[in-house]
Amino acid sequence: MELRHDWTVAEAEALIARPFHDLLADAQAVHRQTFDPQVVEAAILLSIKTGACPEDCAYCPQAARYDTSVEPERLMATADIVAAARNALASGATRFCMGAAWREPTDRQVGLVAEAVDAVRALGMETCVTLGMLTPDQSHRLADAGLDFYNHNLDTSPEFYGKVITTRVYEDRLDTLANVRDAGVKLCCGGIVGMGESRTDRAGLLVQLANLRPHPESVPINLLVQVPGTPLYGTPELDPLELVRTIAAARLMMPASVVRLSAGRSQMSDELQALCLHAGASSVFLGDRLLTTPNPGDDHDQDLLARLDTELAVTDLVADEDHPALTGATLVTVSTSAAQIRSTS
Numbered sequence: 201m202e203l204r205h206d207w208t209v210a211e212a213e214a215l216i217a218r219p220f221h222d223l224l225a226d227a228q229a230v231h232r233q234t235f236d237p238q239v240v241e242a243a244i245l246l247s248i249k250t251g252a253c254p255e256d257c258a259y260c261p262q263a264a265r266y267d268t269s270v271e272p273e274r275l276m277a278t279a280d281i282v283a284a285a286r287n288a289l290a291s292g293a294t295r296f297c298m299g300a301a302w303r304e305p306t307d308r309q310v311g312l313v314a315e316a317v318d319a320v321r322a323l324g325m326e327t328c329v330t331l332g333m334l335t336p337d338q339s340h341r342l343a344d345a346g347l348d349f350y351n352h353n354l355d356t357s358p359e360f361y362g363k364v365i366t367t368r369v370y371e372d373r374l375d376t377l378a379n380v381r382d383a384g385v386k387l388c389c390g391g392i393v394g395m396g397e398s399r400t401d402r403a404g405l406l407v408q409l410a411n412l413r414p415h416p417e418s419v420p421i422n423l424l425v426q427v428p429g430t431p432l433y434g435t436p437e438l439d440p441l442e443l444v445r446t447i448a449a450a451r452l453m454m455p456a457s458v459v460r461l462s463a464g465r466s467q468m469s470d471e472l473q474a475l476c477l478h479a480g481a482s483s484v485f486l487g488d489r490l491l492t493t494p495n496p497g498d499d500h501d502q503d504l505l506a507r508l509d510t511e512l513a514v515t516d517l518v519a520d521e522d523h524p525a526l527t528g529a530t531l532v533t534v535s536t537s538a539a540q541i542r543s544t545s
């Protein structure tokens with residue numbers, strides 16, 4: 201399989217514009233070279249520090265300057281974060297993602313999050329955090345705590361970025377991605393579609409992602425969740441098949457990365473989600489809440505995964521019965537509460 205890092209926007213746009221069935225057939229074929237189409241990875245999100253963010257991201261209900269229904273909350277205590285992670289493990293998630301509404305954390309805040317990362321990892325879960333911009337030292341601090349992934353999205357093309365966010369520039373995002381990568385932490389980096397961007401902008405985002413070397417290991421594709429009070433509320437809906445095309449193009453341009461169908465599933469039909477999984481997405485967020493907005497919930501997802509004959513993945517960490525924090529009872533809890541679980545190791 202060829203891993204390219206020299207994509208042009210014209211090439212990516214031509215890929216997205218290919219005849220729909222050709223695009224999906226190729227994306228599914230490439231997907232099967234690396235992934236088992238019957239297996240879906242599950243992560244669960246927790247907002248560990250909510251709202252009151254100084255940034256002006258036009259999509260975000262957590263920006264202090266927009267009048268949304270989000271109530272600000274301080275950074276959660278480590279014990280409460282670990283309790284939520286235990287519940288996430290019990291519902292079949294293998295990755296626990298902790299999000300904080302910061303522009304950039306202080307060193308003290310990074311220290312507290314590092315403590316939580318260490319404790320969640322001890323449960324046998326993969327960890328991911330998203331905290332805003334990081335310095336090289338802060339990236340190393342999190343790497344030392346055993347952090348598996350750092351989520352930092354490029355969100356859209358460089359050309360459209362200034363229409364959505366003015367309190368930072370694209371280069372700030374790229375700098376943090378480089379700091380995190382240099383510290384040896386895997387990258388979770390993707391974007392949002394449905395913000396009123398053009399197809400060229402969606403191609404531009406994919407080019408930025410695919411030309412990172414190496415590719416981000418996780419690529420979340422979010423469909424804008426329109427939240428009253430945010431500037432993007434009321435944006436004309438994107439044709440859902442554009443989301444499918446974007447996912448298929450991401451799959452083809454980053455053939456070994458895990459593409460996650462992220463925010464926006466509550467607004468999607470089951471059939472649209474099935475198409476997104478067919479196009480090469482193989483990971484979702486479980487639970488009834490993302491950070492501050494709704495998500496389909498476990499009953500709905502168990503039913504959908506079963507209807508698609510798919511199973512939830514278990515990471516090596518969780519599958520490792522020698523792991524000190526895991527007992528047979530933990531694994532039984534996981535396998536009875538999630539539809540069907542098997543090891544990908």
Ligand code: SAM
Nearest residue numbers: 259260300301302330331332353422424425463
């Ligand atoms: N403050 C940090 C940052 O911006 O990197 C971390 C938290 S922020 C909420 C994480 C990501 O959530 C954003 O980069 C954006 O891609 C996504 N996001 C936020 N609000 C969204 C919305 N309304 N719809 C879809 N995705 C959204």
Ligand code: DTB
Nearest residue numbers: 299330420462463490491492493
């Ligand atoms: C990502 O790309 N999507 C997740 C995760 N990374 C942090 C966040 C989605 C947030 C949706 C809006 C909310 O719930 O506040």
Ligand code: SF4
Nearest residue numbers: 253255257260263301
């Ligand atoms: Fe703040 Fe992140 Fe929301 Fe932007 S996306 S306003 S940085 S929490």
